[in-house]
Amino acid sequence: MGFIQIIDYRTECPEAVDRLLTEWINGSAGLRTATRTRVCRDRDDPTHYMEILEFDSYDDAMVNSELAVTNATHEAFVPLCTDGPRFINLDVIRDEPWQL
Known part of the structure; x- marks a missing residue:
């Protein structure tokens, strides 16, 4: 089953955090496993945010975390946080799509 990582943080600079995410998306194209x-x-x-990242597996998440662009983004992200980041690592044990 899949793996989900939640990044829980507070920031007074959400626009700067959003720019970092866009840079990571562009810089990790073809490499990322999320x-x-x-x-x-x-x-x-x-000021409280959570980013929810989905992966096919824990192993894929670990590959993603080792990318140079991920590490550079993390280094730039931490100073923008007023609290955190905290990482919550979840194994998906049940996943059901629901139709209305």
Whole structure:
């Protein structure tokens, strides 16, 4: 089954973080193993964000984390955070698409 990594952080610079993500997407094209990303903002705390990254497997996530562009992005990302980042690593044990 799949693997999900949640990056939980707070920032006062969401535009700068978004630019970093765009740079990572462009710089990791053809190399990255993440299959999807979602960036979410807490409705009750506009400085609180979570990025949800999806991978086919834990091993794929580890390959992704070893990319030079991932490490460079992380180094630039940390100073933009007022809290975190914290990484939550989840093995998918059940995945069902729901139709309305």
